[in-house]
Amino acid sequence: MTQSSKAGTALITGASSGIGAVYADRFAKRGYNVILAARDEARLNALAAKLHAQYGVAAAVLPADLSTEAGIEAVEGRLEADAAISVFVNNAGIAKLGTLAEMSGRDISDIIQLNVNAAARLAGAAARAFTPRKTGRVINVASVLALVSEWFNPVYNASKAFVLSLSQSMQNELGPLGVKVQAVLPGATRTEIWSRAGADISALPPEMVMGVDEMVDAALVGFDRDETVTIPALPDAAEFEAFTQARLKMGPNLSRDHAAARYHTAAAT
Numbered sequence: 001m002t003q004s005s006k007a008g009t010a011l012i013t014g015a016s017s018g019i020g021a022v023y024a025d026r027f028a029k030r031g032y033n034v035i036l037a038a039r040d041e042a043r044l045n046a047l048a049a050k051l052h053a054q055y056g057v058a059a060a061v062l063p064a065d066l067s068t069e070a071g072i073e074a075v076e077g078r079l080e081a082d083a084a085i086s087v088f089v090n091n092a093g094i095a096k097l098g099t100l101a102e103m104s105g106r107d108i109s110d111i112i113q114l115n116v117n118a119a120a121r122l123a124g125a126a127a128r129a130f131t132p133r134k135t136g137r138v139i140n141v142a143s144v145l146a147l148v149s150e151w152f153n154p155v156y157n158a159s160k161a162f163v164l165s166l167s168q169s170m171q172n173e174l175g176p177l178g179v180k181v182q183a184v185l186p187g188a189t190r191t192e193i194w195s196r197a198g199a200d201i202s203a204l205p206p207e208m209v210m211g212v213d214e215m216v217d218a219a220l221v222g223f224d225r226d227e228t229v230t231i232p233a234l235p236d237a238a239e240f241e242a243f244t245q246a247r248l249k250m251g252p253n254l255s256r257d258h259a260a261a262r263y264h265t266a267a268a269t
């Protein structure tokens, strides 16, 4: 990367399509240099050339398969070595259609490898890179399925619950050190993930599906407001706030020296 930018550099995983490609466009538009990571080098090159031509920023590509150790290490290495990186968009992810019983063991591992293992490894690299500088922003792309176990399927939902929990714990840990973390929870969003997962997005009621530009633009409003959790579709933010308060209220009672009265058996009393 030859050209420096006042805004810094945004490194985006899963930048070759969908949500990641729109984030790349929006950060380039804001004057950030961008580093685009994914497997499809031809698509990354085409997007980099377009962003450079359109916005005059430096746009580099970082081809990496995050299902491999080498791919994860390549992105970890870039995050830790390039001090110009000020934003990390931890976005690459996959989904697979099917119940737990219908999924192969390989499908289960593939989802966990990318959505959980790679996401956590790269979040860790961003934390190591940003903490000493006392600045930096991490955007972790989760899903509303982190909150709705009753929809879709167990492994994908759990992978996104992991990303939400990771983000909230990261914000708790890194916030006081000057690094801000945002979890973005998209609902159904019109991208290739659906066809790649073997799912038909047109089977969903259209009122449940958001365009990808609108989703990312809304998430960036949340980013600009320093939100820790952004749910672009949720009309009433107070509902999530109430949910959070209910969770926090349980806090003092979740770890105690005795079982709750309802679990006392006659034999134990």
Ligand SMILES: NC(=O)c1ccc[n+]([C@@H]2O[C@H](COP(=O)([O-])OP(=O)(O)OC[C@H]3O[C@@H](n4cnc5c(N)ncnc54)[C@H](OP(=O)(O)O)[C@@H]3O)[C@@H](O)[C@H]2O)c1
Pocket: 013, 014, 015, 016, 017, 018, 019, 020, 037, 038, 039, 040, 041, 043, 064, 065, 066, 067, 071, 091, 092, 093, 094, 095, 114, 141, 142, 143, 144, 185, 186, 187, 188, 189, 190, 191, 192, 193, 194, 196
């Ligand atoms: N669309 C939705 O309805 C929705 C809803 C909630 C959350 N999300 C989340 O949003 C994120 C982005 O998904 P999307 O909807 O934009 O889907 P998408 O268009 O399929 O994009 C997924 C991106 O991840 C990359 N990727 C996939 N496997 C990879 C691997 N092994 N190594 C490196 N990169 C890989 C893909 O690029 P290559 O194929 O070039 O590697 C692509 O750039 C995901 O985390 C997804 O779970 C999506």
